[in-house]
Amino acid sequence: MDLGLTDRTAFVAGASKGLGYAAARELAQEGCRVALCSRNEARITAAADDLRDEADVPDDRVLPLVCDVTDEAAVQAAVEETVDTFGGLNVLVTNAGGPPSGAATDVDRADYREAVELNLMSTISMCEAALPHLRTAAAEDDHARIIMVTSVSAKQPIPTLALSNTARAGVQGYAKSLADDVGPSGITVNTVLPGYTRTARLEDLADDIQAETGQSYDEIEADWADQNALPRIGEPEEFAATVTFLASARAGYVTGVAMPVDGGRSKHVL
Numbered sequence: 001m002d003l004g005l006t007d008r009t010a011f012v013a014g015a016s017k018g019l020g021y022a023a024a025r026e027l028a029q030e031g032c033r034v035a036l037c038s039r040n041e042a043r044i045t046a047a048a049d050d051l052r053d054e055a056d057v058p059d060d061r062v063l064p065l066v067c068d069v070t071d072e073a074a075v076q077a078a079v080e081e082t083v084d085t086f087g088g089l090n091v092l093v094t095n096a097g098g099p100p101s102g103a104a105t106d107v108d109r110a111d112y113r114e115a116v117e118l119n120l121m122s123t124i125s126m127c128e129a130a131l132p133h134l135r136t137a138a139a140e141d142d143h144a145r146i147i148m149v150t151s152v153s154a155k156q157p158i159p160t161l162a163l164s165n166t167a168r169a170g171v172q173g174y175a176k177s178l179a180d181d182v183g184p185s186g187i188t189v190n191t192v193l194p195g196y197t198r199t200a201r202l203e204d205l206a207d208d209i210q211a212e213t214g215q216s217y218d219e220i221e222a223d224w225a226d227q228n229a230l231p232r233i234g235e236p237e238e239f240a241a242t243v244t245f246l247a248s249a250r251a252g253y254v255t256g257v258a259m260p261v262d263g264g265r266s267k268h269v270l
């Protein structure tokens, strides 16, 4: 299938490693020019170098940007630099790190505010910065996509991740609202909900569980895998393939969807 991504421009946030990096690499392999951002210059520069090597793309088609997505001015500047460098923007992938673990009453209001800034408000800032350019892309070549990274916890909360459960649900509501709002302009808006996927974030969560329960990493991973219909942990490439399809020209009639990539962990019927 030709995904129609050649010479499109994508901006992928939270992309120095993990799911964001995997999405950026897959989009680059499909022919996109890719801007990728994270908070740390050394990490995002190294990621851009890896991406050029692994996706075999020329230097001038990969743009590493230092941007903390909770900083609205930095988000605006990063999006503008992407458009100035590549001449437009077709695909926005919103993403950031995950909030700390904790049950609903173990965390306080300051923690909730921080999580909302990190995962919900950052998503809104990125969309607001990108929308003028996405409207132009939709009008010019009918290819404008927003994909928001959330979590399986948005559909089926994880008791020890109250901050994530709360902030991600807000993103789901925003995505559904935005899809209706910008649909008439030809922009699609979808969310991708990863389940347990092998990244540094998962190792951090395993460390928290180990500190609490004394379980080994293998036992923790087995517990996670047992929750899935497919009894294993996911790989970042499996997540990235779904993001890339939703970013593609072939997904032009898919909008407002919350797509789990979770090995069947979510047990809701619809």
Ligand SMILES: NC(=O)c1ccc[n+]([C@@H]2O[C@H](COP(=O)([O-])OP(=O)(O)OC[C@H]3O[C@@H](n4cnc5c(N)ncnc54)[C@H](OP(=O)(O)O)[C@@H]3O)[C@@H](O)[C@H]2O)c1
Pocket: 013, 014, 015, 016, 017, 018, 019, 020, 037, 038, 039, 040, 043, 044, 067, 068, 069, 070, 095, 096, 097, 098, 099, 118, 149, 150, 151, 152, 153, 193, 194, 195, 196, 197, 198, 199, 200, 201, 202
């Ligand atoms: N992996 C899973 O199993 C899983 C499951 C469900 C949901 N999720 C969620 O999916 C998202 C990505 O997960 P992941 O596993 O790839 O996490 P990860 O391995 O911790 O990577 C997070 C990435 O985001 C960047 N980042 C963190 N805070 C940022 C900020 N404020 N501004 C810009 N970049 C930022 C980090 O780079 P710098 O440190 O260089 O900034 C890094 O590149 C997270 O929100 C996570 O909670 C993951």
